[in-house]
Amino acid sequence: MAALSLTLGGMIPLARRNLLHDRTRFLVTVAGIAFAIVLVIVQLGLFVGLTQTTSGVIDHSRADLWVMARGVQYFEVGFPVSERKLYRILAEPGVAAAEKCLVQFAIWQRPDGARKNIEVIGFDPYAGLAGPWNISAGSVADLEQQDTVMLDEFYRAQLGVARLGDSVEINGVRARVAGFTRGIRSFTTTPFIFTSFSNALQYTHSRADQTIFILVRAAAGANLEDLKRRVAVKVPDLAVYTREEFGRRTRNYWLFTTGAGIALLVAAMLGLVVGGVIVAQTIYAITVDHQRDYGTLKAIGASNRFVCLVILEQAVISAIAGYAVGMSIGLAIVRLSRSWGAVILAPWQLAAAILALALVMCCGASIVSVFRVLRLDPAMVFKE
Numbered sequence: 001m002a003a004l005s006l007t008l009g010g011m012i013p014l015a016r017r018n019l020l021h022d023r024t025r026f027l028v029t030v031a032g033i034a035f036a037i038v039l040v041i042v043q044l045g046l047f048v049g050l051t052q053t054t055s056g057v058i059d060h061s062r063a064d065l066w067v068m069a070r071g072v073q074y075f076e077v078g079f080p081v082s083e084r085k086l087y088r089i090l091a092e093p094g095v096a097a098a099e100k101c102l103v104q105f106a107i108w109q110r111p112d113g114a115r116k117n118i119e120v121i122g123f124d125p126y127a128g129l130a131g132p133w134n135i136s137a138g139s140v141a142d143l144e145q146q147d148t149v150m151l152d153e154f155y156r157a158q159l160g161v162a163r164l165g166d167s168v169e170i171n172g173v174r175a176r177v178a179g180f181t182r183g184i185r186s187f188t189t190t191p192f193i194f195t196s197f198s199n200a201l202q203y204t205h206s207r208a209d210q211t212i213f214i215l216v217r218a219a220a221g222a223n224l225e226d227l228k229r230r231v232a233v234k235v236p237d238l239a240v241y242t243r244e245e246f247g248r249r250t251r252n253y254w255l256f257t258t259g260a261g262i263a264l265l266v267a268a269m270l271g272l273v274v275g276g277v278i279v280a281q282t283i284y285a286i287t288v289d290h291q292r293d294y295g296t297l298k299a300i301g302a303s304n305r306f307v308c309l310v311i312l313e314q315a316v317i318s319a320i321a322g323y324a325v326g327m328s329i330g331l332a333i334v335r336l337s338r339s340w341g342a343v344i345l346a347p348w349q350l351a352a353a354i355l356a357l358a359l360v361m362c363c364g365a366s367i368v369s370v371f372r373v374l375r376l377d378p379a380m381v382f383k384e
Contacts, residue, residue: 025282026318032278033322033358034329039271040354041330041346047255047264048350049343054187054254055247057121063129063215064224065231066246070239074253075246076119076188078103078212085235086214092234094222099127100197100211104204105190109169110160118159118193119186120170122200129215132194137164138179143196148178155191156180170203185343187254214238272361280365283314284372308370312363319362323355 052059058066058075067089069079089098102122109115123130125144132140132150142148149170151159160168166177170193186192201208218227224242232240241249255261330346337344 029282030321034326036271037326038330040268043264043268045344045346049345053185055250058247060133061130064218065216066241067214074250080210083209088234094219094227096219097217099124099129101130101213102200103212106171117190119190120193120200120203122197132181134182136180136182142178149175150179150194152181152184173202276361276365279362283366284369311369315362315366319358323358
């Protein structure tokens with residue numbers, strides 16, 4: 001290392017040379033960081049995917065307010081509400097439109113006789129306040145016909161559907177597949193089946209004068225919070241939420257009340273800890289191996305700042321190398337997950353956040369080595 005310059009330009013070559021001096025150790029470090037990155041991106045990707053999956057129907061609706069029975073904690077399970085409440089809400093100034101939305105579990109019988117639990121979502125195709133999105137075949141207008149349903153392409157094999165027009169039974173009532181969506185998943189893994197409200201009544205054997213949700217669209221220029229308060233006064237025995245509030249309520253239930261989200265976040269943190277421990281061990285071992293060299297640098301005039309920056313450079317190089325490998329593997333898993341039941345999403349914001357986490361993790365892991373170098377006595381190089 002005698003030929004190395006004591007300038008900032010010499011830090012990266014020095015750091016790189018120290019790391020590559022023992023290539024096996026460096027590869028182990030990169031592998032450890034990559035493993036941590038893969039674990040973090042998969043777990044956080046699942047978390048992001050679940051936040052969108054759990055409230056997808058709510059978030060993609062065009063309703064400003066969701067009205068429901070008190071005590072409903074999430075979208076999938078609600079309690080019957082009298083249809084008369086709908087007409088009370090429609091009479092309130094500032095309400096442009098309101099429609100009923102039925103959400104009920106049912107039994108889907110495939111052509112081969114096998115059965116599958118499904119969740120029927122009945123809505124008014126004319127009003128357009130709720131319904132499917134990302135439609136890949138057919139249209140919402142097709143659901144205006146009697147006995148027609150729409151499902152996601154992902155569930156075709158599970159539900160025994162080969163093509164448009166296939167006939168099945170829902171709770172003993174004939175249903176014809178009129179369309180497909182792409183990417184609409186259910187957190188409970190129970191497929192969503194979209195149909196008109198009148199069809200949904202038949203499939204779920206529900207009473208015609210009851211619904212589960214009442215969806216409200218505010219008139220142009222209406223103050224939403226004021227309208228929410230007035231609707232709540234109009235139907236005091238019901239709960240009224242904005243779209244954002246009900247979406248957040250549903251997400252919080254599945255991700256935190258059930259513990260699913262906490263488990264994913266804990267697993268991601270464990271990945272960071274594993275990666276941090278590996279990096280700390282490696283950089284500390286390199287520091288010990290080269291402590292006489294660092295002592296020599298300090299003896300010929302190198303400042304503590306320069307030597308510490310060399311160690312931090314080693315951490316940054318390790319982080320970037322591990323991130324590149326781990327992110328490549330992680331993105332491959334994300335792509336493969338499109339054909340799995342799990343929804344893993346990795347937007348660029350998440351990728352950037354993970355890079356920042358990797359840098360913080362590796363730089364933090366180098367602190368022990370930095371403290372050791374700060375305590376080095378330059379006179380040690382003259383001792384046997």
